Amino acid sequence: MKSFKTKKVLAVFAAAAVAAGTLTGCGGSNGGQQSQAQQPQSSSQGQAQSAADASAATDSAESQGFTYPMDTDAKLTYWCELNQNVSANYSNLGDTPFGQEWQKETGVSIEFQHPPANQGSEQFSLLLADGDLPDLLEYAWMSYPGGPEKAIKDGNIYELTDIINQYCPNLRKYLDENPDIDRMIKTDEGHYYCFPFIRGDDKLCNTIGLMLRQDWLEELNMEVPTTIDEWHDVLVAFRDKEGASAPLSWEYTMGALTSANPFAYAYGTCQDFYLGEDGKVHYGPAEDGYKQYLELFRQWYSEKLIDQDLGTLALDQVSAKITSGEAGASIGWAGSRMGTWINAAVKTNPEFMLVTAPYPTLKEGDSPKMGQIDNRYPNQAAVAITTSCKDIEAAARLMDYAYGEAGHMLFNFGIEGESYEMIDGYPTYTDKILNNPDGWSVAQSMSAYIRGNYNGPFVQDLRYLEQYYTIETQKESNLVWGATDAAKYKVPPITPTAEESKEYSTIMNEVNTYRDEMTLKFILGDESLDKFDEFVETLKGFGLDRALEIQNAALERYNAR
Amino acid sequence: MKKSSFSVRAKKDFRRNRNLYLLVLPVLAFYIIFHYKPMYGAVIAFKDYSPGLGIGKSPWVGFDNFIRFFSGPYFGRLIRNTLLLSLYNLLFGFPAPIVLALLLNEVRNKKFKSLTQTITYLPHFISMIVVTGMITNFCMSNGLFNDIIVFFGGERSPLLQNPRLYRTIYVASSIWQEVGWGSIIYLSALSGVDAQLYEAASIDGAGKWKQLLHVTLPGISPTIITMLILKMGSLMSLGYEKTILLYNAATYETADIISSYIYRVGLVDQDWSYSTAIGLLNSVINCILLVLTNRLSKKISDTSLW
Numbered sequence: 001m002k003s004f005k006t007k008k009v010l011a012v013f014a015a016a017a018v019a020a021g022t023l024t025g026c027g028g029s030n031g032g033q034q035s036q037a038q039q040p041q042s043s044s045q046g047q048a049q050s051a052a053d054a055s056a057a058t059d060s061a062e063s064q065g066f067t068y069p070m071d072t073d074a075k076l077t078y079w080c081e082l083n084q085n086v087s088a089n090y091s092n093l094g095d096t097p098f099g100q101e102w103q104k105e106t107g108v109s110i111e112f113q114h115p116p117a118n119q120g121s122e123q124f125s126l127l128l129a130d131g132d133l134p135d136l137l138e139y140a141w142m143s144y145p146g147g148p149e150k151a152i153k154d155g156n157i158y159e160l161t162d163i164i165n166q167y168c169p170n171l172r173k174y175l176d177e178n179p180d181i182d183r184m185i186k187t188d189e190g191h192y193y194c195f196p197f198i199r200g201d202d203k204l205c206n207t208i209g210l211m212l213r214q215d216w217l218e219e220l221n222m223e224v225p226t227t228i229d230e231w232h233d234v235l236v237a238f239r240d241k242e243g244a245s246a247p248l249s250w251e252y253t254m255g256a257l258t259s260a261n262p263f264a265y266a267y268g269t270c271q272d273f274y275l276g277e278d279g280k281v282h283y284g285p286a287e288d289g290y291k292q293y294l295e296l297f298r299q300w301y302s303e304k305l306i307d308q309d310l311g312t313l314a315l316d317q318v319s320a321k322i323t324s325g326e327a328g329a330s331i332g333w334a335g336s337r338m339g340t341w342i343n344a345a346v347k348t349n350p351e352f353m354l355v356t357a358p359y360p361t362l363k364e365g366d367s368p369k370m371g372q373i374d375n376r377y378p379n380q381a382a383v384a385i386t387t388s389c390k391d392i393e394a395a396a397r398l399m400d401y402a403y404g405e406a407g408h409m410l411f412n413f414g415i416e417g418e419s420y421e422m423i424d425g426y427p428t429y430t431d432k433i434l435n436n437p438d439g440w441s442v443a444q445s446m447s448a449y450i451r452g453n454y455n456g457p458f459v460q461d462l463r464y465l466e467q468y469y470t471i472e473t474q475k476e477s478n479l480v481w482g483a484t485d486a487a488k489y490k491v492p493p494i495t496p497t498a499e500e501s502k503e504y505s506t507i508m509n510e511v512n513t514y515r516d517e518m519t520l521k522f523i524l525g526d527e528s529l530d531k532f533d534e535f536v537e538t539l540k541g542f543g544l545d546r547a548l549e550i551q552n553a554a555l556e557r558y559n560a561r
Numbered sequence: 562m563k564k565s566s567f568s569v570r571a572k573k574d575f576r577r578n579r580n581l582y583l584l585v586l587p588v589l590a591f592y593i594i595f596h597y598k599p600m601y602g603a604v605i606a607f608k609d610y611s612p613g614l615g616i617g618k619s620p621w622v623g624f625d626n627f628i629r630f631f632s633g634p635y636f637g638r639l640i641r642n643t644l645l646l647s648l649y650n651l652l653f654g655f656p657a658p659i660v661l662a663l664l665l666n667e668v669r670n671k672k673f674k675s676l677t678q679t680i681t682y683l684p685h686f687i688s689m690i691v692v693t694g695m696i697t698n699f700c701m702s703n704g705l706f707n708d709i710i711v712f713f714g715g716e717r718s719p720l721l722q723n724p725r726l727y728r729t730i731y732v733a734s735s736i737w738q739e740v741g742w743g744s745i746i747y748l749s750a751l752s753g754v755d756a757q758l759y760e761a762a763s764i765d766g767a768g769k770w771k772q773l774l775h776v777t778l779p780g781i782s783p784t785i786i787t788m789l790i791l792k793m794g795s796l797m798s799l800g801y802e803k804t805i806l807l808y809n810a811a812t813y814e815t816a817d818i819i820s821s822y823i824y825r826v827g828l829v830d831q832d833w834s835y836s837t838a839i840g841l842l843n844s845v846i847n848c849i850l851l852v853l854t855n856r857l858s859k860k861i862s863d864t865s866l867w
Contacts, residue, residue: 122828129833131615145831154611245703253809308702311722311809317701326703502832509830510634516810524722524811542634 066169068401069107074394079127080138080381082114083454085447089440096448101415105406108398110136128156135389136399138457141194142379145505147495148194149187157384158392160192167393168400170407171195174459184377184493188557194382195399197455201462202487205374208260209481211338212329214355214473216242224357227364228266228296235305238328246307248300249327251318253311257331260372264293265484266360268370271515273551274489281491281551285515286539291532294522301523311520319344323352334477335453335468336443342471343441355473356480371484375493381455402458411458414449429467442468494554504550507543514538606838619834626838635822643818647796649732655792657736658743659785663773665744666751678748681741693806696734697721721807724815731807731816746788747781754780786864794851797843819843 082093093099093112103110113134115123124139133156144151151157164172175182185196199205212234217224220241225231238247251257259271269289276282284290300306307313307327321327323345332338338354345352359368385395401407413420413427420427429446431437436445446453452464469475496504518535521527565573575582601616606626608619630636661681668674684692699705700720707717720726758776767775801820808816819839827836859865 125828125831125833128831154614308717309719309722311811312697312701312719317698505830505832506629509826513635513813513825517813520722520810526724526811 066397068105068397068406070394070397072107072391072394073109074391075109075111076136076389076391076395076398077111077113077134078136078138078383079113079115079134080383080456081120082117083447084117085441085443085454087114087117088444089448097415097418098410098449098451101410102401105410106398106401108394110398133386133388135386135391135395136383137386138381138383140379141382141384142493142495146498146501147187148384149189149191149495150498150501151384152187152191152193153498155387157193157386158389160194160385160396161190163385163392163396164192164400167396168403170400170402170404174198174403181376183558183561184375185382186561187495188497188554188561190561194384195402195457196377197381197457198459199374199376199378200459202376203462203478203482204460204465205376205378206372206478206482206486207333207374208257208331208372209334209359209477210262210329210331210357211334211354211473212357213238213242213325214353215351216328217355224355226358226360227366228263228360228362230364231263231360232300232305235300235329236303239303239305242325242328244326244328245304246309246321246327247305248329249307249313249318249321250331251315252307252313254315260331261293262331262359262371263296264290265368265370265372266362267293267296269293270370271519273491274370275491275555276489281548281555283511283539283544283548285519286536286544291529294519294532295529297523298525298529302525306523310523323348325349329357334474334481338477339469339471339474340441340443353473356477358480359484368484370489371481371486373482373484373486373490375490377493378455379493381457383457399457402456408459408461410450411456412450412452412461412464419449427463434467434470442470491551491555492558494551494558496550496554500550500553503543504547507547510542511539511544511547514542603837603841605834606841608834610834610837622834626835627842629835630839630842635817638814639817639819639822642815643797643799643820645815646728646731646818647799649728650735650799651792651796653732654736654739655789657740659747659781661740662744662747662751663777665748666777667769678741678744681744683741684738685742687738689802690806692734692738693803696730696807700730722809722811724812727808727812727815731803735803747784750781750784751777782862783864786858786862787866790851790854790858790866793854794847796850797847 090096141148152159181198186192220237222234225234235247238244264270267289269284269287271284273281273283322330322341342354359371361368383399389395402411419433420429433445443453452460453468522529605616609622610619665674702717702719706720759772762772762776799818799820801824804818804821805824823836823839826832855865
């Protein structure tokens with residue numbers, strides 16, 4: 001009797017030991033050295049697993065036949081930047097018709113939290129440093145210091161592979177059908193970390209380009225310029241005959257517009273990394289083409305063809321100059337710049353019209369090679385589930401909704417009967433959007449009902465853009481700006497390893513500061529171009545070659561994904 | 562009489578002034594909770610801080626972050642810019658409110674005096690964003706300042722893109738914004754100077770200028786020195802707000818200061834440990850400056866903070 005009891009106790013111990021062994025095994029297999037960060041992850045996956053097992057046991061069809069809205073009382077916190085077109089009329093995304101519909105359709109209540117305007121990355125840093133994270137965190141996760149893999153290892157966000165396979169049939173299906181995208185949104189280690197913003201069509205990726213005054217061109221009897229020389233003639237004519245004090249003016253202080261400089265592309269370079277003909281990552285400013293580009297701009301600046309206040313230009317000043325005729329050409333987006341300016345200027349000057357110009361070339365008849373292009377996964381507004389999240393299934397299902405049929409329509413077109421009607425199978429925006437009765441701009445009324453016109457965790461639909469662009473020249477912008485081989489020269493979304501990332505960011509922080517400073521000085525004429533070689537030497541002294549080595553290794557890992 | 566031990570005296574004092582101690586308690590708690598407890602976080606300057614691990618578990622790296630700053634390419638420039646800008650701020654910004662206060666003190670027309678005071682206070686209440694926005698627009702090549710330059714026969718140029726002008730713009734605008742507000746304390750000190758002294762001086766044949774030198778200035782000198790010591794303590798701690806709103810790549814050379822650099826590496830690049838190390842270093846320098854000035858003033862003028 002007694003011996004039997006001992007045996008039983010022993011057996012229990014043995015079972016416990018085996019169980020413990022399996023558990024630790026699970027934790028270890030997930031990726032080595034990390035600490036407590038892994039703990040909640042493996043246990044939550046365990047929970048998810050057992051929860052799924054349980055539901056499978058009661059009703060094997062349930063996971064297949066899952067339907068929205070969910071029957072849950074989950075309330076999730078969701079942190080994201082509030083787009084300025086939304087904040088013009090709403091202080092919280094949850095107040096918009098879009099936000100309410102999303103919660104109603106999914107059955108999950110969301111409490112949106114927003115940082116003050118233009119402080120997204122600072123506030124994101126503070127959130128992380130503080131450690132008190134919302135359940136869902138929308139951010140440019142590729143920009144997380146150390147890369148997304150580090151965000152997982154730091155214990156800030158969950159690795160999503162199992163979660164996506166378990167709860168996200170829509171996203172899973174999309175990724176299976178689009179292996180290119182699938183490769184972009186994974187880490188080198190093959191881990192998923194976010195619900196991505198994806199541009200659903202290549203045409204959505206050409207967003208920035210040159211534009212100039214069409215009515216002036218007609219007055220001057222000139223053609224839309226295609227080469228650097230023609231551009232020079234046009235700008236001179238704008239200066240002398242149209243009285244423009246700043247013929248070419250754009251928001252130089254905005255990184256996106258300065259790194260995508262069409263005139264630099266003409267010399268086969270840019271302000272940032274690009275993919276060379278040799279299939280390796282190059283740093284534009286350290287190459288000869290950059291010197292030629294600087295010479296050109298220095299010349300133009302001294303001829304007063306470029307805005308003399310270049311270094312301090314921000315949106316409001318550029319807008320004022322373009323619409324008042326102080327400037328005649330600019331670099332920017334077809335919607336938020338071109339459309340806005342045309343609509344604002346025609347009120348006082350009915351003749352005012354802008355036209356898109358192709359990426360310029362050095363020789364007449366050449367077709368432009370490089371140009372601005374976004375990756376289909378443009379590193380914007382991707383949503384991660386943080387380790388603070390208790391109800392992972394609700395979070396995952398909420399996010400997956402957007403990648404399904406109904407969610408796709410909601411995110412891109414809004415609510416049927418309110419913001420759009422199906423006309424011949426084509427979702428057409430109603431007058432509420434296109435001619436808003438409250439006098440809101442199209443961008444603002446769209447932003448109340450959809451996220452399609454800016455970004456977010458969903459697949460962007462080209463049909464939104466076809467209607468968002470209301471002016472003929474805007475509609476052509478994709479074709480005019482897209483007529484390059486830009487994709488060939490675009491560095492895919494690569495990330496350094498967590499170990500290299502600190503070294504990389506230290507180097508690039510110094511390199512980019514120096515590049516910004518010297519580039520402007522070369523253009524303004526404060527520094528002689530004889531010093532260009534010295535400039536390149538200094539960049540190398542900061543460790544540029546090492547940074548390129550890291551980038552190229554990352555590219556190899558990416559290609560091997 | 563034999564002096565009793567400290568603990569005995571403290572107990573006695575506590576019993577006698579219990580209510581006073583009770584009154585000071587909330588203030589003490591405020592300082593401990595909001596000023597001393599967060600100081601613990603400064604240890605991340607010696608660590609490789611990762612938010613996932615928390616302060617306690619992040620690995621120690623010793624003085625690595627400090628060495629990185631000292632050996633970095635921008636170290637010399639940042640220190641020079643911070644020091645020079647602070648120095649100019651002190652050199653021109655410190656006497657300005659004193660001069661204004663002395664001038665106002667001589668004004669006999671009450672209405673004019675209060676009007677001038679109100680007008681000079683006002684800029685203090687304008688938010689920094691608005692002030693820098695105004696400066697930026699005035700400095701543009703078609704802005705107000707250039708209109709004035711052209712009126713006097715000069716040529717238009719983008720002023721904010723000129724590194725040689727940056728410090729002037731920065732310091733002059735600071736004076737414009739703070740001179741009225743800063744003069745308040747001196748005006749109150751001036752009103753405390755005994756009127757009999759002026760009478761006696763004028764009987765002795767002192768004119769306005771002599772009165773100013775021998776009565777007024779000595780009268781407010783304790784205030785001036787106290788203010789100077791306080792100012793010295795914050796000499797190196799120029800805020801980043803104005804700098805990041807006013808500078809651009811063309812003026813980094815003279816404009817980039819320690820705090821704007823901390824802002825960039827700490828909040829934009831999220832390199833918390835590194836930026837904490839620089840911030841800590843900055844505070845240590847400030848602390849040393851404060852102690853030195855205090856000792857100096859004790860020696861020269863017998864006025865000191867402690």
